[in-house]
Amino acid sequence: MREKLIVEGLSHHYPDEYTGMDIHALDNVNLKVTEGEFAAVVGPSGCGKTTLLNILAGLLPHKVGSVRVDGHEVKGPGPDRGVVFQEHAILPWRTVERNIGHGLEIQGLPAPERKRRVQEFVDLVGLTGFENRYPHELSGGMKQRVALARTLCANPVVMLMDEPFAAVDAQTRITLQEELNRIAIATRKTILFITHNVDEAAFLGDRCFIFTRRPGKLKATVKINLPRESRVWKNAVADPAFTGARDEILSLVREEVRDDDG
Amino acid sequence: MTTVSAPAAPARRDRKHPRLHRFLHQGGLELACVLLGGLALWSFLSHVVIPRPDRYLPSPGSVVFSSADMLWKGLLPDFVTNTVWRLLIGSGLGLGVGIPFGILLGLNRTVSDMFYPILNFFQSISGIALLPIVMIWWGTSEQTVIFVILYTVLFPISFNVLVGVRSIPRIYINALRTLGASRLQIARDVILPGALPSIATGARLGIGFGWRAVIAGEMLAGQRGLGWMIFTAQQVDLTAQVILGMTLIGIMWIVLDRYLLRPLEADTIQRWGLVQR
Numbered sequence: 001m002r003e004k005l006i007v008e009g010l011s012h013h014y015p016d017e018y019t020g021m022d023i024h025a026l027d028n029v030n031l032k033v034t035e036g037e038f039a040a041v042v043g044p045s046g047c048g049k050t051t052l053l054n055i056l057a058g059l060l061p062h063k064v065g066s067v068r069v070d071g072h073e074v075k076g077p078g079p080d081r082g083v084v085f086q087e088h089a090i091l092p093w094r095t096v097e098r099n100i101g102h103g104l105e106i107q108g109l110p111a112p113e114r115k116r117r118v119q120e121f122v123d124l125v126g127l128t129g130f131e132n133r134y135p136h137e138l139s140g141g142m143k144q145r146v147a148l149a150r151t152l153c154a155n156p157v158v159m160l161m162d163e164p165f166a167a168v169d170a171q172t173r174i175t176l177q178e179e180l181n182r183i184a185i186a187t188r189k190t191i192l193f194i195t196h197n198v199d200e201a202a203f204l205g206d207r208c209f210i211f212t213r214r215p216g217k218l219k220a221t222v223k224i225n226l227p228r229e230s231r232v233w234k235n236a237v238a239d240p241a242f243t244g245a246r247d248e249i250l251s252l253v254r255e256e257v258r259d260d261d262g
Numbered sequence: 263m264t265t266v267s268a269p270a271a272p273a274r275r276d277r278k279h280p281r282l283h284r285f286l287h288q289g290g291l292e293l294a295c296v297l298l299g300g301l302a303l304w305s306f307l308s309h310v311v312i313p314r315p316d317r318y319l320p321s322p323g324s325v326v327f328s329s330a331d332m333l334w335k336g337l338l339p340d341f342v343t344n345t346v347w348r349l350l351i352g353s354g355l356g357l358g359v360g361i362p363f364g365i366l367l368g369l370n371r372t373v374s375d376m377f378y379p380i381l382n383f384f385q386s387i388s389g390i391a392l393l394p395i396v397m398i399w400w401g402t403s404e405q406t407v408i409f410v411i412l413y414t415v416l417f418p419i420s421f422n423v424l425v426g427v428r429s430i431p432r433i434y435i436n437a438l439r440t441l442g443a444s445r446l447q448i449a450r451d452v453i454l455p456g457a458l459p460s461i462a463t464g465a466r467l468g469i470g471f472g473w474r475a476v477i478a479g480e481m482l483a484g485q486r487g488l489g490w491m492i493f494t495a496q497q498v499d500l501t502a503q504v505i506l507g508m509t510l511i512g513i514m515w516i517v518l519d520r521y522l523l524r525p526l527e528a529d530t531i532q533r534w535g536l537v538q539r
Contacts (some may be wrong), residue, residue: 057436057440058439058440059436059439059440076439077436077439077440077442078440078442079440079441079442081440082440082441083436083437083440085433085436085437087431087433089431089433089434089436089437090437091434091451091452091455093455093456093458102438102441102451103441103442106438106441106442106443106444106447107442150441154441154442
């Protein structure tokens with residue numbers, strides 16, 4: 001199995017926006033994600049998860065350590081890494097179809113070929129019939145489906161997801177998690193998924209990286225031995241492979257949070 | 263999130279005059295009452311209270327008569343066309359300069375910090391205060407009036423576009439960067455459409471100010487046009503013509519705003535759901 005994403009010795013400091021005080025966000029982070037793997041990253045809030053994602057996406061330059069995607073050092077944003085953001089990052093003035101095809105449009109793919117590819121992903125995320133709607137006509141869950149399809153459609157090497165389901169209601173979240181699992185199986189994408197939701201991490205991940213609180217370090221890695229195909233919430237809640245992993249992740253995360261409260 | 267429109271009352275479709283009915287329902291009746299009351303009061307003042315009404319306050323009837331007279335002579339259409347043309351050319355130039363300028367200011371902090379105090383300074387000098395110096399340069403010419411309109415339109419549009427560009431969520435730009443977009447592609451696909459609602463609002467505001475500027479400009483530096491008409495009429499005591507000019511200025515603005523500028527603004531904003539309804 002090839003390693004698609006390699007992070008070595010990554011540290012990051014930045015000055016606080018208001019106080020100007022130095023914030024040590026990440027401290028010597030090392031991790032590897034192999035081809036087709038679904039890696040979840042969990043940690044207490046403010047542990048530098050989003051900083052990590054922004055560095056991987058190339059939106060935030062890093063000075064210490066290295067980040068390689070498919071063997072290439074990350075120097076800025078690029079189409080080899082697709083990002084699904086926490087908030088709605090799809091454009092309100094583009095229809096569903098034109099949002100999803102935006103990456104291909106940027107790459108300069110001819111319209112007929114683009115249309116075919118877009119339709120494939122519209123169908124994959126279950127938005128058939130909504131191609132010509134504007135985002136404000138969609139529910140929160142549907143908007144995130146559009147964002148997911150837009151990223152997938154551009155065919156990145158690695159997909160980075162930053163708490164993409166944090167803003168939707170609990171019912172929708174469960175559906176989207178199952179959908180994402182199905183899509184991950186279908187597309188065999190390499191995914192790094194950031195979340196603060198332990199259940200979500202255990203349900204979706206092949207492996208889960210647990211981060212310490214700030215400065216964020218890799219605290220532990222938990223492997224979740226639950227076949228992707230059998231990940232349905234109804235069954236997972238009773239499956240020891242899921243519950244065991246979830247409890248282990250939870251206690252690791254709680255250690256970080258408890259210190260904070262004390 | 264989604265707008266749920268209440269089912270329309272079925273009876274309304276069967277009415278004989280749906281437009282009239284809608285007009286009456288949207289406060290048209292109240293408006294008509296106010297207008298009629300105003301006209302009645304005006305007639306009463308003119309006929310009964312005011313001495314020498316022809317000089318101080320001609321009755322509505324004589325204003326109508328004066329407009330019929332001017333229509334007959336072909337002067338009125340001529341003046342109206344003059345004024346509208348000046349507004350269109352001046353506003354067009356103002357928007358042509360102001361929109362790119364506003365985008366530049368919105369995109370670049372350094373540039374906007376540099377220009378902001380200067381802009382603020384000039385914003386306080388109204389177009390009319392600028393007229394004397396422009397008249398020294400170009401006299402009473404078409405150029406003078408158009409320059410003053412351009413100047414008047416420039417500030418509201420620049421400021422609105424500046425704010426519009428600044429308020430585009432950063433995440434849209436970041437999302438496009440991660441899709442591999444170039445700066446030019448970001449400008450085309452995010453900045454321009456993102457600023458469009460504020461371009462529309464700024465244009466509406468700017469043209470509104472421009473409409474006042476064209477009248478003022480014509481009074482002092484114009485030849486023909488509505489502003490010139492009321493100014494010269496005053497000098498020869500044609501009070502009915504003065505009132506006619508004022509009325510036309512108001513009516514024409516309402517028509518322009520309602521049928522051109524507002525739909526333009528509402529279209530971009532509502533279609534994309536950029537405002538909470």
